[in-house]
Amino acid sequence: xxxxxxxxxxxxxxxxxxxxxxxxxxxxxxxxxxxxxxxxxxxxxxxxxxxxxxxxxxxxxxxxxxxxxxxxxxxxxxxxxxxxxxxxxxxxxxxxxxxxxxxxxxxxxxxxxxxxxxxxxxxxxxxxxxxxxxxxxxxxxxxxxxxxxxxxxxxxxxxxxxxxxxxxxxxxxxxxxxxxxxxxxxxxxxxxxxxxxxxxxxxxxxxxxxxxxxxxxxxxxxxxxxxxxxxxxxxxxxxxxxxxxxxxxxxxxxxxxxxxxxxxxxxxxxxxxxxxxxxxxxxxxxxxxxxxxxxxxxxxxxxxxxxxxxxxxxxxxxxxxxxxxxxxxxxxxxxxxxxxxxxxxxxxxxxxxxxxxxxxxxxxxxxxxxxxxxxxxxxxxxxxxxxxxxxxxx
Numbered sequence: 001x002x003x004x005x006x007x008x009x010x011x012x013x014x015x016x017x018x019x020x021x022x023x024x025x026x027x028x029x030x031x032x033x034x035x036x037x038x039x040x041x042x043x044x045x046x047x048x049x050x051x052x053x054x055x056x057x058x059x060x061x062x063x064x065x066x067x068x069x070x071x072x073x074x075x076x077x078x079x080x081x082x083x084x085x086x087x088x089x090x091x092x093x094x095x096x097x098x099x100x101x102x103x104x105x106x107x108x109x110x111x112x113x114x115x116x117x118x119x120x121x122x123x124x125x126x127x128x129x130x131x132x133x134x135x136x137x138x139x140x141x142x143x144x145x146x147x148x149x150x151x152x153x154x155x156x157x158x159x160x161x162x163x164x165x166x167x168x169x170x171x172x173x174x175x176x177x178x179x180x181x182x183x184x185x186x187x188x189x190x191x192x193x194x195x196x197x198x199x200x201x202x203x204x205x206x207x208x209x210x211x212x213x214x215x216x217x218x219x220x221x222x223x224x225x226x227x228x229x230x231x232x233x234x235x236x237x238x239x240x241x242x243x244x245x246x247x248x249x250x251x252x253x254x255x256x257x258x259x260x261x262x263x264x265x266x267x268x269x270x271x272x273x274x275x276x277x278x279x280x281x282x283x284x285x286x287x288x289x290x291x292x293x294x295x296x297x298x299x300x301x302x303x304x305x306x307x308x309x310x311x312x313x314x315x316x317x318x319x320x321x322x323x324x325x326x327x328x329x330x331x332x333x334x335x336x337x338x339x340x341x342x343x344x345x346x347x348x349x350x351x352x353x354x355x356x357x358x359x360x361x362x363x364x365x366x367x368x369x370x371x372x373x374x375x376x377x378x379x380x381x382x383x384x385x386x387x388x389x390x391x392x393x394x
Contacts, residue, residue: 055080150267212252
């Protein structure tokens with residue numbers, strides 16, 4: 001029911017998974033249709049950079065990148081999706097814009113329809129790569145820091161404002177700090193401190209209690225570089241992470257992934273902690289506000305883009321469905337076809353049809369062998385999509 005998650009609050013997400021769903025189904029579906037009809041350009045986001053919306057490239061399913069530290073898979077992406085050093089600013093240490101002879105980076109972000117993952121390509125030149133020094137604090141090396149808020153929920157996500165600030169000082173054995181850490185930090189938005197590169201340690205430090213999000217199969221990574229500590233050079237970091245609306249300490253079985261779909265806007269930003277052998281040289285970030293590391297209000301708005309035109313078929317029928325009430329045998333069908341569509345015809349396999357784009361249909365009989373077909377027609381021709389034995393009514 002990911003389309004519903006996009007336009008409703010967390011409370012409605014919960015209702016959609018419970019017996020309360022039917023009471024709100026008509027209202028929610030109306031909101032979905034309204035949201036679909038609205039243009040993204042008409043929406044204003046209360047995010048960093050005055051609501052500027054960045055883009056996330058959609059990989060075709062047959063061209064998703066292999067995580068091997070090589071950049072060849074990313075060559076299909078237009079330059080408009082690549083964000084460089086000129087987009088960064090250091091507002092915390094007062095450096096401002098970055099000298100590219102000191103640090104020069106490019107970041108590209110992608111996604112694949114049907115998966116709740118964000119793919120990253122981080123290409124960086126540094127005049128001094130700092131990764132050989134050990135620190136028990138865990139963050140005094142060169143780090144690429146990524147923060148994701150998969151449902152644009154906003155607000156603090158590291159320190160719960162219901163606690164007093166003095167109770168959350170950097171003392172990890174106090175009752176307040178422990179309660180905050182295990183029940184709040186990183187739960188509704190996640191912070192990844194990624195080592196560039198890692199040496200004798202994990203590839204990422206998770207700021208929160210959900211360390212499992214940095215482990216396969218919830219994330220994956222690869223590096224390519226040829227330099228020693230203290231040397232200059234270029235680093236390639238390729239990785240993907242899974243976005244979560246709810247990521248508890250208890251692990252993935254109790255977690256709720258962010259549901260990705262075309263046109264959805266998420267909260268996302270990154271920063272770079274640049275060390276040159278001693279104190280931090282700078283903390284540059286995309287948000288132009290270092291508070292992004294702990295408060296999702298200061299993240300940037302990123303839109304999950306549709307396929308670029310060259311990867312799309314001229315016309316292709318595609319659809320999904322939700323059984324919204326098993327007792328009344330009611331099913332909501334949703335058209336997801338590609339191309340310019342002028343006509344829809346749904347064949348429900350029982351002698352009944354609909355020309356609605358997104359019909360809600362009540363089957364007369366129970367059964368598991370139902371065959372449903374959508375035929376779409378437009379200037380480029382016709383296309384059909386049949387699902388066999390997938391719509392099940394008991």
